[in-house]
Amino acid sequence: MITLTIDGDEVTVPPGTTILEAARGRDIPTLCFDERQAPFGACRVCLVAVEGSPKPLPSCTTPVREGMTVDTRDPTARRVAAAIVELVLSELPVAPAPHTELAQVARMLDVGEPRWPGETHAVERDERHPYLAFQHELCISCGRCVRACDEVQGTFALTATGRGFEANVAAGLDQGFRDSVCVSCGACADTCPTDAITEISLLDLVR
Amino acid sequence: MGGVSRNLVELVRRHHEQGAPTALEVLKEAMDRRGEITDDDRRVAAERSGLPEAAVYGVSTFYEDLLVPRGARHVRVCTGTACFAATGGAHVEAVEAALGVGLDQRSEDRSVSLAETVCLGYCHCGPAVRDGDTVDAGPGVLDRVLSDSARPAPEPRLTSLLAEPVLTRPGDWAGFTTARERDPSELLAAVKAADVRGRGGAGFPAGVKWEFASRAANPDKVIVANGDEGDPGSYIDKLLMEDNPHLLLEGMALAGHAVGARHGFIVTRSEYPRSKPALDAAIAQARAAGHLGEHFDVHVVEGGGSYVVGEETALLACLQGLRGTVSARPPFPAERGVHGHPTVVNNVETLCNIPFIAREGADAYRALSPNATPGSKLVCFNERFARPGAYEVPFGMTVRELCEDVAGGMDGPIKALQIGGPLGGILPGTRLDTVFDFEPLAAEGCMVGHGGIVGFDAHTDMRAVATHLLRFGANESCGKCFPCRIGLQRAHAMFATGAPIDRTSLEQLLEAVEIGSLCAHGGAVPAPIRSILAHWPEEL
Numbered sequence: 001m002i003t004l005t006i007d008g009d010e011v012t013v014p015p016g017t018t019i020l021e022a023a024r025g026r027d028i029p030t031l032c033f034d035e036r037q038a039p040f041g042a043c044r045v046c047l048v049a050v051e052g053s054p055k056p057l058p059s060c061t062t063p064v065r066e067g068m069t070v071d072t073r074d075p076t077a078r079r080v081a082a083a084i085v086e087l088v089l090s091e092l093p094v095a096p097a098p099h100t101e102l103a104q105v106a107r108m109l110d111v112g113e114p115r116w117p118g119e120t121h122a123v124e125r126d127e128r129h130p131y132l133a134f135q136h137e138l139c140i141s142c143g144r145c146v147r148a149c150d151e152v153q154g155t156f157a158l159t160a161t162g163r164g165f166e167a168n169v170a171a172g173l174d175q176g177f178r179d180s181v182c183v184s185c186g187a188c189a190d191t192c193p194t195d196a197i198t199e200i201s202l203l204d205l206v207r
Numbered sequence: 208m209g210g211v212s213r214n215l216v217e218l219v220r221r222h223h224e225q226g227a228p229t230a231l232e233v234l235k236e237a238m239d240r241r242g243e244i245t246d247d248d249r250r251v252a253a254e255r256s257g258l259p260e261a262a263v264y265g266v267s268t269f270y271e272d273l274l275v276p277r278g279a280r281h282v283r284v285c286t287g288t289a290c291f292a293a294t295g296g297a298h299v300e301a302v303e304a305a306l307g308v309g310l311d312q313r314s315e316d317r318s319v320s321l322a323e324t325v326c327l328g329y330c331h332c333g334p335a336v337r338d339g340d341t342v343d344a345g346p347g348v349l350d351r352v353l354s355d356s357a358r359p360a361p362e363p364r365l366t367s368l369l370a371e372p373v374l375t376r377p378g379d380w381a382g383f384t385t386a387r388e389r390d391p392s393e394l395l396a397a398v399k400a401a402d403v404r405g406r407g408g409a410g411f412p413a414g415v416k417w418e419f420a421s422r423a424a425n426p427d428k429v430i431v432a433n434g435d436e437g438d439p440g441s442y443i444d445k446l447l448m449e450d451n452p453h454l455l456l457e458g459m460a461l462a463g464h465a466v467g468a469r470h471g472f473i474v475t476r477s478e479y480p481r482s483k484p485a486l487d488a489a490i491a492q493a494r495a496a497g498h499l500g501e502h503f504d505v506h507v508v509e510g511g512g513s514y515v516v517g518e519e520t521a522l523l524a525c526l527q528g529l530r531g532t533v534s535a536r537p538p539f540p541a542e543r544g545v546h547g548h549p550t551v552v553n554n555v556e557t558l559c560n561i562p563f564i565a566r567e568g569a570d571a572y573r574a575l576s577p578n579a580t581p582g583s584k585l586v587c588f589n590e591r592f593a594r595p596g597a598y599e600v601p602f603g604m605t606v607r608e609l610c611e612d613v614a615g616g617m618d619g620p621i622k623a624l625q626i627g628g629p630l631g632g633i634l635p636g637t638r639l640d641t642v643f644d645f646e647p648l649a650a651e652g653c654m655v656g657h658g659g660i661v662g663f664d665a666h667t668d669m670r671a672v673a674t675h676l677l678r679f680g681a682n683e684s685c686g687k688c689f690p691c692r693i694g695l696q697r698a699h700a701m702f703a704t705g706a707p708i709d710r711t712s713l714e715q716l717l718e719a720v721e722i723g724s725l726c727a728h729g730g731a732v733p734a735p736i737r738s739i740l741a742h743w744p745e746e747l
Binding site (some may be wrong): 042044061151160 | 214536625685689690695696718
């Protein structure tokens with residue numbers, strides 16, 4: 001077992017545990033993390049300070065070490081995490097719905113008006129599938145839907161696409177859910193933190 | 208932890224063992240054959256590589272080589288930093304005007320297409336333009352492209368300043384012949400004692416990487432030579448792969464001997480069309496001579512046009528034909544790399560140091576650069592210098608000695624130098640007495656990096672340099688981590704408008720990108736921007 005200190009509390013966990021897992025129950029914001037999936041390390045919102053590290057580290061992909069001292073509320077880590085969430089909000093043409101994880105994390109980090117506004121994602125919708133709708137403009141490329149389809153469902157109907165600012169997600173050869181190998185399991189909609197992918201019935205309820 | 212899909216890697220491994228090509232290889236063939244990629248090509252690539260169709264689609268939207276549809280004549284213009292230093296970017300507009308097509312466009316009649324490429328490795332005589340498979344560069348290049356009479360550019364020269372060269376001595380397999388008779392632990396100990404620091408940018412000790420991999424439980428180990436670093440302004444690996452391929456192969460065979468690997472891969476850049484043929488020919492010779500084959504063999508994989516693929520986890524994704532995005536470590540490649548096997552990833556130049564150590568020993572290697580980082584280093588200069596080319600030098604010379612005595616200085620004062628690649632800070636011409644070594648350069652916010660030295664003359668507009676570097680940074684972001692993906696696009700937009708820069712807002716943005724990013728790309732693109740803020744604030 002490994003013993004470390006998190007926010008002044010001694011915590012003992014098995015080797016191979018990540019800081020995020022060891023800090024369960026504490027308020028560490030995350031966007032690309034889903035405990036049903038392997039950690040991905042893309043959103044960089046779960047930053048924490050680790051004594052001896054020159055800069056904050058992502059808690060989701062950093063394994064614990066014996067004697068480690070972690071501060072989950074380090075001001076630099078929180079400032080950078082808030083800036084990152086601010087950037088994410090600035091790439092969406094509309095604000096995410098208040099119940100989404102993205103909106104919750106933005107509230108938790110007290111993200112204000114965007115300091116770096118600019119180009120937003122083009123509106124592109126796939127609503128031809130009977131159960132699943134995809135609003136590509138709300139996609140933040142967290143990879144959760146792709147990993148749900150790969151790791152949880154084993155269907156491989158989804159992929160990350162593009163690179164840099166053009167990054168997004170596509171079903172099949174980008175023909176949409178209906179013409180892909182999607183089996184309508186809904187794991188992608190279930191994990192999506194922005195409602196870019198939703199189940200149609202849920203969408204109707206909201207409307 | 209990681210990021211690359213274990214399921215996809217397992218699919219790639221199984222199909223590789225049955226001799227299947229990777230999805231990237233099939234897609235590149237389709238592009239070369241027909242000049243565009245259709246959904247049918249993607250389905251064929253899925254079928255042949257064994258990857259799911261969606262994953263193939265993802266690959267087809269990632270690599271530069273697959274993105275721009277090609278006309279009968281396909282022209283690629285270099286937008287690397289050395290070509291930018293040569294013309295301020297004017298050559299790009301001139302080629303667009305001459306061909307009548309915009310950047311990354313194909314003419315309606317499909318007769319001609321123009322793509323941007325970074326970088327062709329002719330920094331010693333920029334600007335460079337690739338017309339079909341001919342790379343032309345230097346004075347008159349634009350006229351020749353205009354008149355459809357491109358001719359091969361002169362290749363850069365590689366000169367050693369050392370009495371006993373390490374990297375310019377042709378690879379003769381003498382070190383390998385000696386080492387293979389001895390226990391692998393002796394070579395591993397010698398490489399550790401020689402304290403070989405990685406020459407690709409990070410400077411990580413090669414011996415430590417080797418030791419991790421040699422201790423890994425999985426006996427099926429792999430050596431990968433990273434020849435896809437792609438730093439604009441550096442043509443060091445190009446020269447080593449094309450002019451001295453046996454030295455690299457010998458270094459890889461030695462690495463294989465030391466860690467117990469049987470398979471080796473070299474990932475080359477598609478921007479260097481001569482590299483793969485040169486290496487393939489050398490591999491055939493080495494097999495015939497009995498150096499490669501049964502115990503350790505090497506295969507060459509050509510990349511698809513992506514700078515971030517120079518990062519080791521992205522490199523391994525590319526090698527396996529997947530999207531070249533970065534993965535979080537752990538697991539480190541030494542634990543889980545190519546096809547899930549323990550993998551050593553070393554830069555080309557790093558591996559080229561090993562034959563000397565095997566032959567002469569660690570003490571002789573350390574003695575090459577007294578009181579400095581052990582061994583020697585290749586540096587290369589852009590066309591602004593009087594004697595541009597690549598030089599093997601000891602560590603510990605001053606930057607002034609390198610720029611003035613070795614490269615002959617510039618016509619006029621040196622305004623600034625970017626050393627080590629696009630992620631290196633910028634050294635002002637007033638600080639040329641800085642010693643060329645890891646720590647002294649780091650103290651100036653700069654780095655040894657990959658050894659490319661791009662000089663800017665007195666006419667250079669430093670805001671334009673910042674804009675150029677941020678454009679490169681944003682274009683080449685792999686798109687995985689949020690701060691790099693969005694932050695570099697925003698930082699470039701701040702500079703591109705020409706409006707005055709709000710320094711507070713820029714510094715806050717740079718902090719988020721620098722601290723937040725997953726790999727050294729986002730982590731270090733801010734470094735040269737910070738240098739410009741520090742040394743030339745009046746130009747912003």
